[in-house]
Amino acid sequence: MRRPYDRPLPQASALPHSRSRQLPPYRGLVAVDAKDFTGYPAIEHGVISRAVPELLERSFERAGLAHVWDDRRFPASTGDGYIFGFDPAWMPFLIHPWLHTLQDVLTEFNVHSAGAVRTRLRVSLHIGPLPDTGDEFDGNGTPRNDTHRLLDSRPVKAMLAASSESITHVAAILSDRCYQDAVASGYTGRHPDHFVEVPATVEGKRFDQRAWLYVPMPSGNLYDRRILGDRVVDEHESAKSTADTDERGVGRPARSYVTQRADRGIINSGTVHGGQSVTNTGRDSIGGDRFGGDRFRGDKIGGDRLGIAGDYVGGNKSGTVNGNQAGSVHGNQGDTVRGNKKEKRR
Incomplete structure (x- = not known):
């Protein structure tokens, strides 16, 4: 009778990637x-x-x-x-x-x-x-x-x-x-x-x-x-966002919005008559709410108070403002900007 250890070993397979089969x-x-x-x-x-x-x-x-x-x-x-x-x-x-x-x-x-x-x-x-x-x-x-x-x-x-x-x-x-x-x-x-x-x-x-x-x-x-x-969910939502169209016509790209930012300064997109000044203080207040430690103050134009979070804005705003005044004003700790912006530099 054939003993177990007399049996031939199992046939070895060829190494992967060694030849085509x-x-x-x-x-x-x-x-x-x-x-x-x-x-x-x-x-x-x-x-x-x-x-x-x-x-x-x-x-x-x-x-x-x-x-x-x-x-x-x-x-x-x-x-x-x-x-x-x-x-x-x-x-x-x-x-x-x-x-x-x-x-x-x-x-x-x-x-x-x-x-x-x-x-x-x-x-x-x-x-x-x-x-x-x-x-x-x-x-x-x-x-x-x-x-x-x-x-x-x-x-x-x-x-x-x-x-x-x-x-x-x-x-x-x-x-x-x-x-x-x-x-x-x-x-x-x-x-x-x-x-x-x-x-x-x-x-x-x-x-x-x-x-x-x-x-x-x-x-x-x-x-x-x-x-x-x-x-999968994120890709699905991203695809829906990409396919967003303008209501004026199918296939038009979605609107894009541009935000202008001026750290520690003012952006005027129109013509400003009168003096402007930017002064930083230690607190922040807009309509009675406080934000980040700065307080905003300014003169009223047309009965509305202009508020820009982060700065104290002082000066005379009673002059005529032609154009839009847009953007953000962020204060520079301790810096003060004063003077008439119409005045030519010497």
Whole structure:
């Protein structure tokens, strides 16, 4: 009898980037996870683990995709979920109608379970090259790892947690490759507006990819900063601001405003007749309110008091002011400007 140590060592693979080889076949990947699996008592874990593939099989049959289930590649249970590969040509059909059918199947199951074992699923869909030769270790590679990362990412978890457990039983996340190939290209029976771009990140993992959230039966606030991530919301708001148009015509750029500032001085945009002086004091007051320690005073023109925060302005303003006097006057600690501005310098 052959002893274990007489067996040949496993065949070593060639070093990456050392020579060119054929890509493995491209496979669609679908993975599911049950929400709050560890929150159930241990005695129910086996029930849930068996129920998940049974529910998947029923949903594929009802969606008219029984052959996809029957022909699945490198299937594996993950305890609280399931993953398998399939011909990527069927990916548009998994996005729709299968995800919607899965929502219906889970709704029926949860209604009849009488609250004993309610099952809500996160689903991730991806496409990529993976070994598929019939070996027991097939299906391992970066696309499979990314499929699991997407399943554990913040947006899809948050969406299922924030939605109603009585309405939303499925939340799906698509990799960008999956979305571009199957949805943006027009092959899926769902408009791109049904999908929301999200930054897929996983806590504690070096993973950050563009992905797309799809919820067949949404409830609650889908467009939520906590779910989509600040980056996506900020980009969305920035795009809206950039697209702002003038009310006089579509497509005109938004108004721009210019603020003139003169630290420790005065800006006159018109002609000023009469004397002006700027004197700094230790307090600030405009209409009885104090700002930063300076006080403003001046003569009334037309019954209104002119206030400029930060300076004491003294002098005769009773002369005629032609033009606009705009801007800000900020005081220079201890400096005084006096004299007639019309007077020529000698």
